[in-house]
Amino acid sequence: MIVDPIANPYRPGAGRRPPVLAGRQPLLDSFEVVRQRAETLGEGDRSWILNGRRGVGKTVLLNELWTQVSGRGWISAKVEASWHVPFPVVLAKALVQAMRTATGRHPVPKLRRLLGVFQAFSLKVDPALGLVSLGADVDLVKGVADTGRLGDDLTALLQVLGETSADLGIGTLLLVDELQEAKPDELTAINMAIHQLGQGPTPLPVMLVGAGLPSLPTQLGEATSYAERLYDYRAIGLLDPPSARLALAGPTSDLGVAWEDDAVEAALTRAGGYPYFLQAIGKHVWDSARTSPITLEDVEVGLRFAREELDDGLYRTRWERATPAQRALLRALAVEGGDEPVTMAELAAATGRKKTTDLSVARNELIKKGLVYPPERGFIAFTVPGMGEFILRQE
């Protein structure tokens, strides 16, 4: 059996759907319950927050949920929060598309009020966008979601999305990736709107699923104190050993290619259950192999190329974005902690500073650049697994 490069099934890269989505079935199953409750009872559940380091598969999960509901006529929109663009603008843009899809699928009279309220919302946040056709005639509804106070406007918008969805026997799903990038006042507004949704006798079938770095739950909690109980927090982590094995060996066995035992063990040991590594390793081992079964030698060759791919794709650009002072802090973190969190006090000692506040500027800039995050007060850790090991290899 030839191992054909054209048939390579692995997909390293941001948000790319893996050939086998391993270890996430419990999460998909509980979403299935939420979906059915929305469709049969017209009732919404708590919103979710998926938090985890880079490359563990959060974006892939958001895409998966999106596919599940858009096939069933739900109103759904996926956005990426960004420090540079106001959240209502990215949301309105995505919802324009969602409204156009909805007018093509559902009876327009039932959408009338939603379209009118939404168009006023989007005219307020971005006048040009507000003029884009929603696919049906719209009677503008002023004074509901266009006050200019984001918390109130989002609340009103989610309310009408919920009422319309309940009436149509569907739900609304808002997917927000990189939510840690949203500004504090935007997080406050989002929390407020989600909080209001749950207040009626029957919670409306509108759900937000936000994804972000492990610091996201703390950020949401700092925005409003009740955020701790508002969301269902689901930490997305490394895959357990059986799931990692499935992610790596499942795609090949589907194609009739086997692995020798020591070969698959060596690849799994190197990957450490990290989804991005599993895809990169799988891809390069496949390209290094000639015939089935894949041997230990194929793995050894493939691992070298996989490391280069990860260095170029994940680590180097992050490292190059850091100033000399920031690099000194990153290096200390690599030495003291590797992939584990380290206290600022230890890092101050390791870099020869008298006080931890001497590192504050570098620390805050690195957090802003997304290289490190504070897993708890007084600690920092790398956002990407394996970053420490990369840094120790640099001059």
Ligand SMILES: Nc1ncnc2c1ncn2[C@@H]1O[C@H](COP(=O)(O)OP(=O)(O)O)[C@@H](O)[C@H]1O
């Ligand atoms: N459950 C999984 N099983 C196997 N591979 C996965 C899984 N989840 C994600 N991946 C792979 O990991 C990489 C990173 O996924 P991504 O969703 O971009 O991570 P994140 O958004 O958390 O940074 C992609 O190459 C993707 O194919």
Ligand SMILES: [Mg+2]
């Ligand atoms: Mg992502």
